[in-house]
Amino acid sequence: MGEEIKRRLTRRIYVGGIPIGGGAPIAVQSMTNTDTRDVESTICQIRELVEAGCQLVRLAVPDMEAAEAFGRIRRRVKTPLIADIHFDHRLALASIEEGADGLRINPGTMAGESAVAKVAKAAISRKIPIRVGVNSGSLPRDILKKHGGPSPSALVEGALKQLEFLESLGVEQIKVSLKSSHVITTIRSYEMLSERVDYPLHLGVTEAGTLISGTVKSAIGIGQLLYKGIGDTFRVSLTRPPVEEVKVAFEILRALDIRHRGPEIISCPTCGRCEIDLFSLVAEVEKALAGIEHSPRIAIMGCVVNGPGEAKEADVGIAGGRGHGLLFKKGHVVRKIPEAELARALVDEVMSLAGEYSGDL
Ligand code: SF4
Known part of the structure; x- marks a missing residue:
């Protein structure tokens, strides 16, 4: 058996009833790829993910119809659901109203500080966490220029700026992700950020790819970090049905002797x-x-x-x-x-x- 991994201590937050950080078991998550507005297909996929062991499920909310469907789905499943929002803060507000257990936003893509402030206020009043998702593809120009591209230090600076802003709005329930499709950039970025903040970290290699390349990238990127005790929740991204992401996630946990599920x-x-x-x-x-x-x-x-x-x-x-x-x-x-x-x-x-x-x- 492998040696025990000493995990870095982070703050504890809750997504629905699932604890994240603060020594809680590492939570496996995935994202549906059905049209959220298709309530039945989305519920079917959520159930499939949960049967495979997925603990948190994220749904894209691209428009108001999807936000309303999110609410109908929310009322029919027990698993905590996270609303994934880009650009339009009104979708975040609507998702919170519809019972979202967590939000994934990139404050940098939302129009103006007052829009993010409204989302922050609603999230605080409902006690739901916000994931700050910093992505190498959407870093501000000034940061890219300063660091000469989407380097680990650029990703970390992008995250710190967003965190500072959310903190100034009074948000405490936060987790952070730093995504790059480049594995070494991903590893280095999370290592650097984990030295700077104690927010729980959501790990992932973005746009990881097909079953073979995505599994290898995720196993190396996420696996390295978990082995170093970094990371409180993670998603394996594959261009495959999401249930396969969950299967790969558990194989990563098994290989590290963190958790065993299935033969x-x-x-x-x-x-x-x-x-x-x-x-x-x-x-x-x-x-x-x-x-x-x-x-x-x-x-x-x-x-x-x-x-x-x-x-x-x-x-x-x-x-x-x-x-x-x-x-x-x-x-x-x-x-x-x-x-x-x-x-x-x-x-x-x-x-x-x-x-x-x-x-x-
Ligand atoms: S058949 Fe399998 S177990 Fe036997 S020698 Fe070949 S690889 Fe090894």
Whole structure:
């Protein structure tokens, strides 16, 4: 097991009932990609995200119709919902009226200080937090000029200015994000900001990309920061259905031994020694166990070279042979099983460990 990560202490805020910062467990969040005005589809996606473990869900509120739909959605789900607002402060005010549990705004894109002041006043009176989202793509010109581009110091200065302004309005429930699509800029920016302020930090690499590139960027960027104890909540951004963002988020937490959710499947890459169809077996087992919350360690190995060793270390394991596999449970061989029955046998053993049963296979 990994060493324990010492987290930087930040202030505690609440988004709905979810504590953020101040030593609270790191909260996983995502954002719907449905049209918020399509209430049924959005609720359906929120439920899917929550089933995957997502604790906070953000919705885009691009117009008044979406703000009104936000309220209807808010009244039908329990999960805290954050309204994502750009440009028009009236959308923020309407979302607060409709029951938003948090706001994500970029004060720099709102027209004038009085507009932000109105939003701040409404948020304070409803006790809801504001996330200051500073993005390398929307830094003010003067800051860009001073720092020669969207460098970490430029992002930090942008954030400090916005924080100073919100503080002057009396806002205390604040979290901050500093987003860049460049991983090293992201890491450096959060490191620098965490030295300067004790607001809870929302981590993310913006516009991270496709499943492979986005997962790698997020795992390195978010993972590095979490390993250093920086970050109180995070979102993995992928150009994929948002439920996959949540799955990647939990794999990042698992890799760092921060939190385990769902089974951990350890499988070999296969090589010329493999004599069973391991790819299909792994896919079948993964599908059958999707959604279970306990986190057994499952080894699925292609042959007897490394197979028995890994399989013995796992809660449940298989080491493949020619047309069959050896099933292990808690370090002991249970029995030899024909290849066609391996997936079912493995899933049954996992379910019996959890006292659950899946009929998916
Ligand atoms: S466990 Fe066997 S099949 Fe899998 S990679 Fe190792 S040697 Fe190859």
